[in-house]
Amino acid sequence: MNTETEPAFFETNAAPGVVGQPLSRVDGRAKVTGQAKYSAEYNHLPGLAHAVFKTSDVAKGRITGFDASAAQRVPGVLAILTHQNLPQPAVSPNTPEGKKTIGMGVQMGFLPLTSDQIHYAAQPVAMVVADTLEHAQHAAALLRVQVAPEAPTASYQDAKAQRFDPSKGKGAGEGRGNAAAAFASAPIQLSGTYTHALNHHNPMEPGATTAHWEAPDRLLVYDTAQGMAWMQKSLSKMLGLPADQVRVITKYLGGGFGCKGSTWPHTILTVLAAKAVGRPVKLALTRPQMFTGMGHREDQEQTLRLGATKDGKLLALLHEKTSTTSPWDDYAETNAKIIGMLYQCPAFEAKLQLARANVMTSTYMRAPGEAPGSFALESAMDDLAYRVGVDPIQIRLLNHADKDPSTGKPWSSKSLKQCYQRGAELFGWSQRNAQNGQTRDGKLLVGWGMATASYPVHSGQGNARVRLYADGHAVAQAAATDLGTGTYTVMTQVAADALGLTPDKVRFELGDTVLPTTIISGGSMAAGTVSSSVYLAAQDAWQKLIKVAVMDAKSPLFRAKPADVEVVQGRLQLKATPGKGEDFAALMKRAGLDDVEGMATGRYGAGYESAQAALNAKSDDAGKDDAGQHSMHSFGAHFCEVKVDPELGTVRVTKWVSVIAGGRILNPKTARSQIMGGAIMGIGAALMEQTVRDQNLARYTNASLADYHIPVNADVPDMTVEFIDEHDPYINAMGVKGIGEVSIVGTAAAVGNAIFHATGRRLRSLPITPDKVLDALRQPA
Numbered sequence: 001m002n003t004e005t006e007p008a009f010f011e012t013n014a015a016p017g018v019v020g021q022p023l024s025r026v027d028g029r030a031k032v033t034g035q036a037k038y039s040a041e042y043n044h045l046p047g048l049a050h051a052v053f054k055t056s057d058v059a060k061g062r063i064t065g066f067d068a069s070a071a072q073r074v075p076g077v078l079a080i081l082t083h084q085n086l087p088q089p090a091v092s093p094n095t096p097e098g099k100k101t102i103g104m105g106v107q108m109g110f111l112p113l114t115s116d117q118i119h120y121a122a123q124p125v126a127m128v129v130a131d132t133l134e135h136a137q138h139a140a141a142l143l144r145v146q147v148a149p150e151a152p153t154a155s156y157q158d159a160k161a162q163r164f165d166p167s168k169g170k171g172a173g174e175g176r177g178n179a180a181a182a183f184a185s186a187p188i189q190l191s192g193t194y195t196h197a198l199n200h201h202n203p204m205e206p207g208a209t210t211a212h213w214e215a216p217d218r219l220l221v222y223d224t225a226q227g228m229a230w231m232q233k234s235l236s237k238m239l240g241l242p243a244d245q246v247r248v249i250t251k252y253l254g255g256g257f258g259c260k261g262s263t264w265p266h267t268i269l270t271v272l273a274a275k276a277v278g279r280p281v282k283l284a285l286t287r288p289q290m291f292t293g294m295g296h297r298e299d300q301e302q303t304l305r306l307g308a309t310k311d312g313k314l315l316a317l318l319h320e321k322t323s324t325t326s327p328w329d330d331y332a333e334t335n336a337k338i339i340g341m342l343y344q345c346p347a348f349e350a351k352l353q354l355a356r357a358n359v360m361t362s363t364y365m366r367a368p369g370e371a372p373g374s375f376a377l378e379s380a381m382d383d384l385a386y387r388v389g390v391d392p393i394q395i396r397l398l399n400h401a402d403k404d405p406s407t408g409k410p411w412s413s414k415s416l417k418q419c420y421q422r423g424a425e426l427f428g429w430s431q432r433n434a435q436n437g438q439t440r441d442g443k444l445l446v447g448w449g450m451a452t453a454s455y456p457v458h459s460g461q462g463n464a465r466v467r468l469y470a471d472g473h474a475v476a477q478a479a480a481t482d483l484g485t486g487t488y489t490v491m492t493q494v495a496a497d498a499l500g501l502t503p504d505k506v507r508f509e510l511g512d513t514v515l516p517t518t519i520i521s522g523g524s525m526a527a528g529t530v531s532s533s534v535y536l537a538a539q540d541a542w543q544k545l546i547k548v549a550v551m552d553a554k555s556p557l558f559r560a561k562p563a564d565v566e567v568v569q570g571r572l573q574l575k576a577t578p579g580k581g582e583d584f585a586a587l588m589k590r591a592g593l594d595d596v597e598g599m600a601t602g603r604y605g606a607g608y609e610s611a612q613a614a615l616n617a618k619s620d621d622a623g624k625d626d627a628g629q630h631s632m633h634s635f636g637a638h639f640c641e642v643k644v645d646p647e648l649g650t651v652r653v654t655k656w657v658s659v660i661a662g663g664r665i666l667n668p669k670t671a672r673s674q675i676m677g678g679a680i681m682g683i684g685a686a687l688m689e690q691t692v693r694d695q696n697l698a699r700y701t702n703a704s705l706a707d708y709h710i711p712v713n714a715d716v717p718d719m720t721v722e723f724i725d726e727h728d729p730y731i732n733a734m735g736v737k738g739i740g741e742v743s744i745v746g747t748a749a750a751v752g753n754a755i756f757h758a759t760g761r762r763l764r765s766l767p768i769t770p771d772k773v774l775d776a777l778r779q780p781a
Helices: 008-013 028-032 096-102 133-142 179-184 228-239 265-277 336-341 370-388 392-398 416-427 487-499 526-550 584-591 608-617 624-629 668-687 747-759 770-778
Strands: 049-055 061-067 077-081 124-130 144-149 162-164 188-196 208-215 218-223 246-249 281-284 300-308 314-325 348-356 444-456 461-469 474-477 506-509 565-568 571-574 581-583 595-603 633-644 651-661 719-723
Touching: 049 133, 049 265, 077 133, 077 265, 096 228, 124 133, 124 265, 179 300, 179 314, 179 348, 188 370, 208 265, 218 228, 218 265, 228 246, 228 265, 265 281, 300 370, 314 336, 314 370, 336 348, 336 370, 336 444, 370 392, 370 444, 370 747, 392 416, 392 444, 416 444, 416 633, 416 651, 416 719, 444 747, 461 487, 461 526, 474 487, 474 526, 487 506, 487 526, 526 565, 526 571, 526 584, 526 595, 571 584, 581 584, 633 747, 651 668, 651 747, 668 719, 668 747, 747 770
Parallel strands: 049 281, 218 246, 314 348, 474 506, 651 719
Antiparallel strands: 049 124, 061 144, 077 124, 162 348, 188 300, 208 218, 208 281, 300 314, 444 633, 461 474, 461 595, 565 571, 571 581, 633 651
16 A cells, blocks of 8 residues: 555554555465354254254245144154244234334344244245254155135235335435426436346355254354344344343354345244254255345336436436335335435435335345445436437536535545546546447447446444453454455454554454444444454553553653653654663563453544544544544446347456545455455346246245356456545544445446447346347347
């Protein structure tokens, strides 16, 4: 990184310089050698039993009976649990009051096996617990469930779907100006309807829970959880236990993308099953059950109307969205937020409509709202550029927002223009033919497209502990989760720099609720929150050692003012006379200290100065003013080349560039992997990802990785990723914004815009499959 723009607050501990360096993953060896234990691999518990679900074949109906005679004859069966005999939770999410009591850690307001009602296809209707997985699977196959089926509602497209406006305009965002009047009088008026197919997260590791009642009132859970504190709280509420009697462990996670952010039914049902049989119980969802067990990105339709001046200045944006929700919940992605804040526009209006159907509740999926919302907005901005005859980058610069249009607040930092400039240089954008359908590679149509990316910095806070030992090593701890994105590694780097040690002298521990509580690994919150907590905890440890030094008559720093002492490379010294000081290990040994512990809270909206002041004052008020005075977002730009076969309708992405401004980058190697992964996920949403729900039976027809297509190596070109070196003095103590979500925002639009450039046809329905391309090519340009 460019040291001239390094945040000043790291200068005193900059010697090892590992923050900002491409350190290889510290957990890499454990993963490739199989030493890393995932949540379904804790087989050491005595008497461990296995559970499997029996799921419903229909999407709506009522259970009228069970025939368990054959299943009960299978050797090793311990219990066949249904709504008739499963122990019920102390607090159920099945009522609004119950869900409110449990808190936001539970996404779905319905718990299966609590009544005879069937609300969605593949809903669990029974659990079989046995001594081995094979015995449980065999018995579940023999269990017969009698059902009185009813006609289901499949989606918002179903004529009998119950439509409604969610209370308090949830997801609609805030309007400004008279958007309808501004659109009506605008010289240029564009309107388009955009559809986004239902998508599923499909992480490599399926959802899994291992539950062990260590005592009648003490629970241990190994779970695939992005947010252990959320899960601990939701389980304690449902079970009626104090939170400290529920321990959740997630040492390694095989991806999540949002589906592991909530406590889903399989977790609490496994816990209740373990209580019922008096033994530890493990349940791992099958791949088909992942499609009906942990949420999804909802199928949705957006209509965006755009009004502009003749030269392309935005005058009005009107957004309407309709999506499918479950029979009980009103969750919807907040697509309108990015539409209302990304460009300067005086008038904006958003409306949201939900339709109830026989599906499970949808949930957060990477950049929830911003990803599908940006597809509509960035496609429309491209159309506007063609309409007024300017370059797609120029239309975005023309409407660049110098302040957040949705709040009027200044940005904490914004380097979007630099992203455009550097991305265009890397891609060779100046060589682009301005005319659609004019560039070919043999018979293939070649197109270049781009789109803007942005994602908000969500409010969050968390705690960390740092222990510095007299023998020269240190341990940093926080109850964070490593999604596979490198949390173990980057927090080791932060702790090493903050303590003046080399990374091999630092161990970062996470994944256990007995550690200091921190934020969920989701919403791009973990990196900034946890790194700030670790950094400030290290400063807390140093402050304690400085106090020891200035009171020690044998120390060179005796009677110095604490404010006059600094720490450089693990050495305490006078700022004015650096030669006067001593190593921390010598000080600790002389004082008889085996270790010293620092604790601190890091939070977004608390820039370094306010966070440090709060640390010095032992106050919890860090950053309250910072958070309220600035709008905080990551930004970026994606550039894409596609080649379209006009005879087959196939689309291949052949070139990709992403340039991201996400605050301080802790590790460019792991960060680059994040951006590549998000962009590839966006390419998948653009060209192939689609869960197909039968409109008559409300059942999924492609609930497997063989039929749900995601990009593989052959679908992805070499990708160029760069970061703008960005210093944000307000965001948090480390200046980190987070990049997990911004990586996917705008990617589908960049692909769609490239297809438009290649073919001259605008396709607004995702995924853009060959049949849609061929249909479009048959139409006049």
